Amino acid sequence: MRKMKLIFLLPVLAFMACSEDPITDQVETEKQPQTANFTDEITEIAFPEEYGKVSEVYYTGMKLPVENVNGKFIYQGDIIIPNDKASKSPVKLVYEKGETPQEKSVGRTSHYWTDNTVYYEIDGSLPNKDRVYDAISHWEANTNLEFVKRSGQSNYIYFTPGSGCSSYVGMVGGKQNITLADACSTGNTIHEIGHAVGLWHEQSRVDRDNHITIHWNNIKSGREYNFQTYQEGGYDGDEFTTNLDFGSIMMYSPYAFSSNGQPTITKKDGSTYSVQRSALSSGDIEGANSMYPSSSGTTEQSYINGEYYTINGVTVLRYYDLWWYRTTYGWKKVELIDGTWYWA
Ligand SMILES: [Zn+2]
Structure with missing residues (x-):
């Protein structure tokens, strides 16, 4: 990709004879190289035709490699990281008593929607609005979530046209776009809503290497960072389900970001697997319902030692009926006060 990039840049360089380091600083996006013409039809991507500069930002308690395309931080193809909540340096997750929490302090999923209710609006110019209505009906039929047309609420999803399919993860605050290009299906819309309610990608689970092999040689040059695990990003908690779920609608296709039509992800035995973009899997439903438990039950959630x-964005361990947070120096006792974690 580097070589192609230079060729592509030659006419630009001619005009920029005296400028400094135009490759890294001035050119943020470019067309995809001609050689990489294999297209994976399944895996969602925000800007299919563009590449950006990759850098690392801190977000949701993790250090994430993101691609800067059109001024947006893109993570793993279709996840948008909000610029105002990302940081070049680590942010605090737990505070001293009396300290005022920073706006940027959030956990792996920044915020869940409150009262199991997601507000939304649809851009009038979005073609085929039925894919949104169908995806919403699917979420409502299978989970405890309810989707309500916005009537002045400040936090809401805005379904709008874009060059690909993309979403933020969790409720980030204010208006948050889900972009849907014409090619994004109802299934892709279910996937993007999955991000918006707090789900990440299945193939980046902390335990994924027990279940799948990543074939780095087949990945498009410049897209390798999309295959980082959440553990590499600094997240060490458990996942919602016990095993990697090949049936998850949040699972990449075996050919995601393939440069040559060969698989980038296989099972451990080398075989490929089928992915689906038609429905939430039972694992997806389990994950969504553990983030959004049914409100009908009056019983308080009981925690298992x-x-x-993951509570209010921070992954904590229940032990001896107390909460513990892992620091570089070991486990420290924490407590949750009015939605913020403090050292106990
Ligand atoms: Zn995605």
Whole structure:
């Protein structure tokens, strides 16, 4: 990709004879190289035709490699990281008592929607609005979530046309776009809503190397960072389900970001697997419902000693009926006060 990039840049360089380091600083996006003409029809991507400069930002308690395309930080193809909540340096997740929490302090999923209710609006110019209505009906029929047309609420999803399919993860605050190009299907829309309610990608689970092999040689040059695990990003908690779910609608296709039509992801035995973009899997539903438990039950959630939980964005361990957070120096006791974690 580097070589192609230079060829592509030659006419630009001629005009920029005296400028400094135009490759890294001045050119943020460019057309995809001609050799990489293999297209994976399944895996969602925000800007299919463009590449950006890759850098690392801190977000949701993790250090994530992101691609800067059109001024947006893109993570793993279709996840948009909000610029105002990303940081070049680590952010705090747990505070001293009396300290005022920073706006940027969030956990792996920044915020869940409150009262199991997601507000939304649809851009009048979005073609085929039925894919949105169908995807919403599917989410409502299978989970505890309810989607309500916005009537003045400040936090909401805005379904709008874009060059690809993309979404933010969790409720990021304010108006948050889900972009849908014409090619994005109802299934892709279910996937993007999955991000917006707090789901990440299945193939980047912390335990994914027990289940799949990543074939780095087949990945398009410049797209390798999309295959980082959440553990590499600094997240060490448990996942919602016990095994990698090949049936998850949040799972990449075996050919995601392939440069040559050969698989980039296989099972451990080298075989490929089928992915689907038609429905939430039972694992997806389990994950969504553990983020958004049914409100009908009056019983308070009971926590199991020895289990990890992600609560208000921070992954904590329940042990001896207390909460523990892992720091570089070991486990420290924490407590949740009015939605913010403090050292106990
Ligand atoms: Zn995605």
